[in-house]
Amino acid sequence: MFKAAAQAFVKRLTADKRFVPNEDPDTELDLLTLVRIKKGSFWTHPKYTVLKSTLPKLVGDKTFSPADKDEEMAVDFRTYRMIGGNVQVKAGDVADAEASADVVDAMSSATIKKKMVDFDCVRETFRGKMIKDDDLKQLKLNKNYTLGFVYERAYNTQPVTLTSSTSCEGKVSGLHNSLLNVGVGMKAEVFTQYKVPENRTFAYSLVEITLNNGKIEIPLETWIHKKRLLSDAIDHDILEKAIDGIEMKENILKLIDKLPESTGGDLLKKLREVLEEDDALSELEDILNESSGPPVSKTVSSFMDILDQSKAPKARDGLCVLVAALDVLPLPLQRSLTSGSPESITVLNQLVESLKDNDEPTLTGSVPAALQPDGDLRWAADLLCSSEETLKTLTDLFDLPPEVLLEVLALAVMGIHKLQGGE
Structure with missing residues (x-):
C-alpha cells in the first residue's frame, strides 16, 4: 500500500520527473545516503538498492554536515488506486468513495515537503576525494551499475492512513485475482488499514557519482528516473x-x-x-x-x-x-x-x-x-x-x-x- 501511494505521488509530479518512489516506509533514506543503480543488460528500467552508508562515510569524513532547506511540494495530497468491480473505501479523513473497482488503495490527506542538500557545498567538498580499494569493492559496481547519493527526499509532515480494500463477493477479475494469489502488489485481506508515522520518505532524487581511478566526480545534473522508459501516454500498440x-x-x-x-x-x-x-x-x-x-x-x-x-x-x-x-x-x-x-x-x-x-x-x-x-x-x-x-x-x-x-x-x-x- 505504501508503495502504491509513493508511486502515485511521483506520477503526479508535473514539473519534476527525477524522483524515485520509495517502496518501504521503514527504509531510511536520509540526505547523502548512497544508492546503487542497476541499469540492466537488455531493458533500461533501473533498479535501486539503498546502501547502509553515506557519501561522507564512504570517504571517511566523520564531521561533514551540509546545509539543507525545506520546501512544500504538495498540500492536502491524497490518492486512490482502483482496479476493476465495486468496493467502498474510507481512509482516515478521506470521504467514503464508491469505486468501480475490485481493489482500492487509498491514502489520507497529507502535506508533503522536500528536504534538499546544499548541492554546491557537497560537490566542492567531495569531488576528487579518493575511495579506498576495499570500500570500492564493497560497492559492487560494474558497467551495468552506477552509484548515486540522495540529493532530495520527499516526506510526510504528519501521520497518514493507508487503506486497502478488496472485493469479497467473487467480483475480483481473473488476472487481478490470480496476481493477488501470488502476493503481487495487492493484499489478500478484505480490508487492511495502518498508519504511517510522520517524516517517512515517499520519494527521493539522486545525483550520480562517477569514479575516475577511484576518485569521485559529481556531475552537475541529477539522475533521471527511468531514463524516459515510462510514458504517461501510451501512444504505440x-x-x-x-x-x-x-x-x-x-x-x-x-x-x-x-x-x-x-x-x-x-x-x-x-x-x-x-x-x-x-x-x-x-x-x-x-x-x-x-x-x-x-x-x-x-x-x-x-x-x-x-x-x-x-x-x-x-x-x-x-x-x-x-x-x-x-x-x-x-x-x-x-x-x-x-x-x-x-x-x-x-x-x-x-x-x-x-x-x-x-x-x-x-x-x-x-x-x-x-x-x-x-x-x-x-x-x-x-x-x-x-x-x-x-x-x-x-x-x-x-x-x-x-x-x-x-x-x-x-x-x-x-x-x-x-x-x-x-x-
Missing part, C-alpha cells in the same frame, strides 16, 4: 511493441538449446536456489554478461560450474536473456515461474507462440492444476491472454510499461521451457 521485443531477443534466447539435454534441468534447479538469496539473481546476470569478476555467492558459483562443465559456451548468452527477463519481474512471479511443472510451462509456451503469431492466446480444454483459476501460475496465463486495456491497468501495479511486462514474461516462459527440454 502494446502488443506490437511486446512482440517486436520478443523477436529481437529470441535468437539469442535460442542459444540455450546448445546445452546438453541433461544440463538444463540442473541449471533450472540451481536457478531456483539463486532466487532464494538476496541480490543473487542480479549477480548471476552480471556474471553471464561478463560485466563483473568472480561470483561472490556460492549458489551463483555452483550455477556457473554446471554451465562450464556443459562445454556449451554459446548457451551463456541465451541464459543471460532468461535471467535478465526474470530479474525484471517481481520476486513472487520469478519463483512461481521457475517452479512450474513441464506441463504448465508447455501450455504457457503455447500461449506465447500464439501471441507471436498475432493470434489471440486462449486457455482451452483441460489445463494443469497450476493454470486453473486458483493455481499458482494462472496469473501468467491471464497476463499472456490479456487485452491492451487490461495490460494498461497494470502499469502502476508493477511500475513497468505494459509492453515490457508482457515481453519479459514471454521470454522467461520460453527460456524455462527450453531448460525443461522443450522445443
Whole structure:
C-alpha cells in the first residue's frame, strides 16, 4: 500500500520527473545516503538498492554536515488506486468513495515537503576525494551499475492512513485475482488499514557519482528516473511493441538449446536456489554478461560450474536473456515461474507462440492444476491472454510499461521451457 501511494505521488509530479518512489516506509533514506543503480543488460528500467552508508562515510569524513532547506511540494495530497468491480473505501479523513473497482488503495490527506542538500557545498567538498580499494569493492559496481547519493527526499509532515480494500463477493477479475494469489502488489485481506508515522520518505532524487581511478566526480545534473522508459501516454500498440521485443531477443534466447539435454534441468534447479538469496539473481546476470569478476555467492558459483562443465559456451548468452527477463519481474512471479511443472510451462509456451503469431492466446480444454483459476501460475496465463486495456491497468501495479511486462514474461516462459527440454 505504501508503495502504491509513493508511486502515485511521483506520477503526479508535473514539473519534476527525477524522483524515485520509495517502496518501504521503514527504509531510511536520509540526505547523502548512497544508492546503487542497476541499469540492466537488455531493458533500461533501473533498479535501486539503498546502501547502509553515506557519501561522507564512504570517504571517511566523520564531521561533514551540509546545509539543507525545506520546501512544500504538495498540500492536502491524497490518492486512490482502483482496479476493476465495486468496493467502498474510507481512509482516515478521506470521504467514503464508491469505486468501480475490485481493489482500492487509498491514502489520507497529507502535506508533503522536500528536504534538499546544499548541492554546491557537497560537490566542492567531495569531488576528487579518493575511495579506498576495499570500500570500492564493497560497492559492487560494474558497467551495468552506477552509484548515486540522495540529493532530495520527499516526506510526510504528519501521520497518514493507508487503506486497502478488496472485493469479497467473487467480483475480483481473473488476472487481478490470480496476481493477488501470488502476493503481487495487492493484499489478500478484505480490508487492511495502518498508519504511517510522520517524516517517512515517499520519494527521493539522486545525483550520480562517477569514479575516475577511484576518485569521485559529481556531475552537475541529477539522475533521471527511468531514463524516459515510462510514458504517461501510451501512444504505440502494446502488443506490437511486446512482440517486436520478443523477436529481437529470441535468437539469442535460442542459444540455450546448445546445452546438453541433461544440463538444463540442473541449471533450472540451481536457478531456483539463486532466487532464494538476496541480490543473487542480479549477480548471476552480471556474471553471464561478463560485466563483473568472480561470483561472490556460492549458489551463483555452483550455477556457473554446471554451465562450464556443459562445454556449451554459446548457451551463456541465451541464459543471460532468461535471467535478465526474470530479474525484471517481481520476486513472487520469478519463483512461481521457475517452479512450474513441464506441463504448465508447455501450455504457457503455447500461449506465447500464439501471441507471436498475432493470434489471440486462449486457455482451452483441460489445463494443469497450476493454470486453473486458483493455481499458482494462472496469473501468467491471464497476463499472456490479456487485452491492451487490461495490460494498461497494470502499469502502476508493477511500475513497468505494459509492453515490457508482457515481453519479459514471454521470454522467461520460453527460456524455462527450453531448460525443461522443450522445443
